[in-house]
Amino acid sequence: MNLAERMNRIGVEKAFDVLVRARQLEAQGRSVIHLEIGEPDFPTPKHIVEAAKKALDDGWTHYGPTQGYPDLREAVARYISRSRGIQVGPEHVSVVPGGKPIIFFAILALIEKGDEVIYPNPGFPIFESMIRFAGGVPVPVPLVEERGFVFDLDRLRDSLSDRTRLLILNSPQNPTGGVISREDMASIAEMVRERDLMVFSDEMYSEIWYDQPPVSIAGFPGMLEKTIILDGFSKTYAMTGWRMGYGVMPEWLVTAVTKLMVNSNSCTASFSQRAGLVALDGPHDETKRMVAEFRRRRDAFCDGLNGLPGFRCARPGGAFYAFPNVRGTGWGSKQLADALLEEAGIACVDGAAFGAFGEGYIRFSYANSYKNLTEAVERISEFLHNKSRRPRK
Ligand code: PLP
Numbered sequence: 001m002n003l004a005e006r007m008n009r010i011g012v013e014k015a016f017d018v019l020v021r022a023r024q025l026e027a028q029g030r031s032v033i034h035l036e037i038g039e040p041d042f043p044t045p046k047h048i049v050e051a052a053k054k055a056l057d058d059g060w061t062h063y064g065p066t067q068g069y070p071d072l073r074e075a076v077a078r079y080i081s082r083s084r085g086i087q088v089g090p091e092h093v094s095v096v097p098g099g100k101p102i103i104f105f106a107i108l109a110l111i112e113k114g115d116e117v118i119y120p121n122p123g124f125p126i127f128e129s130m131i132r133f134a135g136g137v138p139v140p141v142p143l144v145e146e147r148g149f150v151f152d153l154d155r156l157r158d159s160l161s162d163r164t165r166l167l168i169l170n171s172p173q174n175p176t177g178g179v180i181s182r183e184d185m186a187s188i189a190e191m192v193r194e195r196d197l198m199v200f201s202d203e204m205y206s207e208i209w210y211d212q213p214p215v216s217i218a219g220f221p222g223m224l225e226k227t228i229i230l231d232g233f234s235k236t237y238a239m240t241g242w243r244m245g246y247g248v249m250p251e252w253l254v255t256a257v258t259k260l261m262v263n264s265n266s267c268t269a270s271f272s273q274r275a276g277l278v279a280l281d282g283p284h285d286e287t288k289r290m291v292a293e294f295r296r297r298r299d300a301f302c303d304g305l306n307g308l309p310g311f312r313c314a315r316p317g318g319a320f321y322a323f324p325n326v327r328g329t330g331w332g333s334k335q336l337a338d339a340l341l342e343e344a345g346i347a348c349v350d351g352a353a354f355g356a357f358g359e360g361y362i363r364f365s366y367a368n369s370y371k372n373l374t375e376a377v378e379r380i381s382e383f384l385h386n387k388s389r390r391p392r393k
Contacts, residue, residue, distance in 0.1 A: 177316020
């Protein structure tokens with residue numbers, strides 16, 4: 001029995017493979033510092049956990065509406081309207097189990113065989129995987145290190161064609177931490193406003209920024225009806241395991257996403273949704289504390305990486321990833337990432353796992369303690385200074 005042909009076109013996420021290998025090494029007694037997985041190392045805030053416990057006690061243990069509970073959708077609409085400076089209602093919101101299903105559903109609902117989809121490269125690997133899975137044509141646009149890992153706007157303009165159906169943006173960005181400026185976002189909106197395409201705006205890291213706040217393309221004139229906003233609870237409230245996310249989009253697309261939801265999940269867990277409501281409407285102090293701590297780590301970790309021979313690390317404007325250029329070490333980025341895990345106990349991800357333009361870079365998640373990050377820099381330094389280790393390409 002063979003798998004369906006489409007299974008040849010779906011990809012994976014390398015960070016999870018690195019995690020498996022790191023756990024094997026740990027089982028053999030080796031010490032590993034985990035800088036591979038993209039999840040906050042903070043607990044979910046207590047008041048959110050308490051809300052979920054209460055919801056379980058109160059019997060929120062059954063199916064709920066496929067689109068999400070109306071009061072949660074109202075809270076999402078309020079939050080998105082307030083934070084993005086736009087006007088949306090609960091009818092524009094789909095609540096789903098995590099951020100990923102919105103990527104999956106929106107691309108399945110919109111992309112026909114041969115449709116072109118523009119996306120950032122290096123970028124979140126699920127974009128390219130899903131474009132191919134849906135039969136679309138991936139059109140990668142490189143992010144430019146010198147521009148803070150943002151598109152070259154001329155290159156983006158040249159990539160648009162009559163067959164472009166979707167433009168994917170992700171700001172703050174995974175894996176680079178790049179944030180698209182208001183000025184660049186205005187230019188991008190200008191480029192696509194008159195075109196017959198949709199914009200998928202992945203805003204999963206919307207609350208995790210350090211210098212300039214990210215802006216949503218949905219807030220520019222004429223863009224609201226062309227934009228799908230993805231946001232969720234995983235990063236903002238350290239809720240990766242709860243599987244809670246949402247999309248905000250025009251109603252005709254909500255209808256399609258709801259059909260895909262009823263065919264795949266029926267609904268998002270009812271007690272998780274009750275907790276989500278408390279997360280959105282409750283205090284955001286813990287998110288602020290988490291971001292302040294990420295900033296402290298970012299500054300120290302990037303300084304540490306910049307002190308290593310052959311490393312050059314731009315200071316990321318958001319998310320919690322450092323994405324140093326490691327070409328100066330003489331190592332290939334895959335070889336270096338593998339050797340750092342096997343020989344120095346540093347779990348990290350080769351930049352090429354995020355697309356061909358990520359070759360020569362490594363992604364380190366600094367969602368780990370200050371102490372471990374300091375030790376990680378020491379271990380990498382020792383590794384690079386060990387003269388018996390020859391760079392491998
Ligand atoms: N989008 C981006 C850019 C991400 O980095 C992630 C998670 O790493 C997601 C979407 C998916 O989030 P979730 O874990 O809620 O599915």
